[in-house]
Amino acid sequence: MTSHPNPPPASINFVWQPHRNYAYIQEQIFGLIEDCLPSGTVVHTVGDAVDGALSLSLFIRQSREEIAATPADIVMAHGIADKRYFFIVGSDGLPLVNSCKYVFVPGDWHVNRLVEGRFRRNPKYQLTLQDSQIRKVGWLRLDPMIAKSKTNPAKSHRKLKVLWAPTHNTISSTKSDSELSPSSFPAFKKHLPWIYLNYQSEVSLHPRNRGTKTPTTEKLIACDVVISDFGTMVFESWALGKPVIFPRWCIDVKTLMERNPLSAEAYIYRNRIGLHPETPKEMHRMLRDIDRMRIEDPNFDSRGTGVAEFIDHYIDPAERGFDANRTARELISILSEVS
Structure with missing residues (x-):
């Protein structure tokens, strides 16, 4: 050096x-x-x-x-x-x-x-x-999260904590919540009650879509699994060892891939890096598997296919x-x- x-x-x-x-x-x-x-x-x-x-x-x-x-x-x-x-x-x-x-x-x-x-x-x-x-x-934003994660490790006996952290939506405010955008916001909102009933849950909308503008750092550190789409949160979660679920049925995947076809986001969706359920039922199964494996084998990597190699290529681990x-x-x- x-x-x-x-x-x-x-x-x-x-x-x-x-x-x-x-x-x-x-x-x-x-x-x-x-x-x-x-x-x-x-x-x-x-x-x-x-x-x-x-x-x-x-x-x-x-x-x-x-x-x-x-x-x-x-x-x-x-x-x-x-x-x-x-x-x-x-x-x-x-x-x-x-x-x-x-x-x-x-x-x-x-x-x-x-x-x-x-x-x-x-x-x-x-x-x-x-x-x-x-x-x-x-x-560098990973620095304080990694430090805090080491001093406050997750407790496997507590209820699984799920964080929905979408990036900002890119659809007109005149459109309804049922219409898709490349973000999972707002379409995923109607699935939150099931999350509330079965797991501990947190929501952190993008600063453009919420009143308070503070970063999601604390919620990300505390959660076990993230539901997101294509923002910084995806890469930070993976680098922290947390699985990310991409609810494809709530996302305009076609637009996301075609708008920037050479982007990392298009690569992730095209190659299904990570966890990509096509239906709510498939997402429910993934969450149950993550919950089970964190108790049976705390060292098991639940992030899904290709994540370990991809994230070290994306964020230099040196x-x-x-x-x-x-x-x-x-x-x-x-x-x-x-x-």
Whole structure:
């Protein structure tokens, strides 16, 4: 591991974006990194770069209304779902990521996606990032969850705890709850009474779909199994060793796969990575099996087909549980390279 001199004061700038739905996420991520840097290294701005400082943003664009690159040297996405986030184009039709000096990604999946982006058929949409600009840093939001899971291990004798944590819905508010979207919200709501009757249950909607915007960290740590669809929650759950159930009958799977066919989400659904019930009855059976196996063999991996290999490819496991420190070191390394 290469050591670098301590960075000078105010040499790293955390660029906040005024997104009400993501204020707590920004606070959490920036806080985890700053705690691993020498005191006085970091300054904070809202939507601005700082002359002479290395600027980090958690958003690739300034806002949904203003499709322009965020004023930052480095972008690390605020979540780790693929959703072709790094392929978003600006108002000029060109990929916003090409304006970044560096991109921080969780693992090899995103590295490969960005490298492959150089070879898109239409030159206009080709990415220009070179290998040296793409840095693997794992996923630092796992750090506090892993630490807390070690100090408060699950008790196998209690009732199975099920968490429904859908990503935000993408259908018009004029549509009814019975209509499908790529999210399991809102269609899965009608199945919650059965969950309530048979298991301990929690619900954590995406910040866009609920009043309180705090992250789902505590509920994720405490649960045994997650019901979700295609957001960051899927990957965090798998990395924590928790099974994820994808209720396909409540999800517009066809749209999800066709809209971003090269995305990790499409890959998961196409190859049925994890647990993919087609009916409520099949989901009930899966939950019973998970409940039984956690008691009979606490070390049994209930996550399903292909998850163990996939998640280590998606989130680099080299320093899992200490990725905030890894991210801070990468910032210091870049500072030494550009100084």
